[in-house]
Amino acid sequence: MNAYAKPLPKIDALNAPYWEGARLGELRVQRCLDCGTLSFPPSRHCAHCLGERKDWVATSGRGTVQTFGVFHRLYFPAFEAELPYAVVLVKLDEGPRLYSNLVGVTNDAIRIGMRVRARFEPVTDAVTLVKFEPDEGAAS
Numbered sequence: 315m316n317a318y319a320k321p322l323p324k325i326d327a328l329n330a331p332y333w334e335g336a337r338l339g340e341l342r343v344q345r346c347l348d349c350g351t352l353s354f355p356p357s358r359h360c361a362h363c364l365g366e367r368k369d370w371v372a373t374s375g376r377g378t379v380q381t382f383g384v385f386h387r388l389y390f391p392a393f394e395a396e397l398p399y400a401v402v403l404v405k406l407d408e409g410p411r412l413y414s415n416l417v418g419v420t421n422d423a424i425r426i427g428m429r430v431r432a433r434f435e436p437v438t439d440a441v442t443l444v445k446f447e448p449d450e451g452a453a454s
Contacts (some may be wrong), residue, residue, distance in 0.1 A: 318437045337441075344356050347368060348360065377404040377405050385398060402424070402430070418447035419448050
């Protein structure tokens with residue numbers, strides 16, 4: 315792969331299963347083994363019961379846009395060609411929420427409540443980014 319100029323995530327012991335899943339085309343979240351709560355981003359303790367026993371499960375990768383913002387200002391030179399670009403907060407069908415980019419749709423077509431699905435974009439040998447695109451087959 316070519317050199318990737320944008321900022322890359324720091325992969326560590328806590329989040330490695332998420333990034334491994336992304337490389338395999340799975341959107342994974344943590345599951346508390348004490349109470350069953352699904353959560354993201356990864357944490358050492360369950361926000362619901364404070365349990366420390368966790369595993370990782372694959373989600374459907376589908377969800378709904380809860381809110382979004384469109385960035386017009388350049389913060390990193392490597393993003394210049396994409397300005398303006400959207401950042402969305404997606405609530406997965408399974409419950410957890412995560413921030414990502416929305417691709418495959420013009421910024422003026424983005425709507426709160428829009429159905430989306432995960433799209434996996436390999437950017438380095440170690441990192442595949444999870445972005446979202448409109449889920450054309452889903453009801454809004």
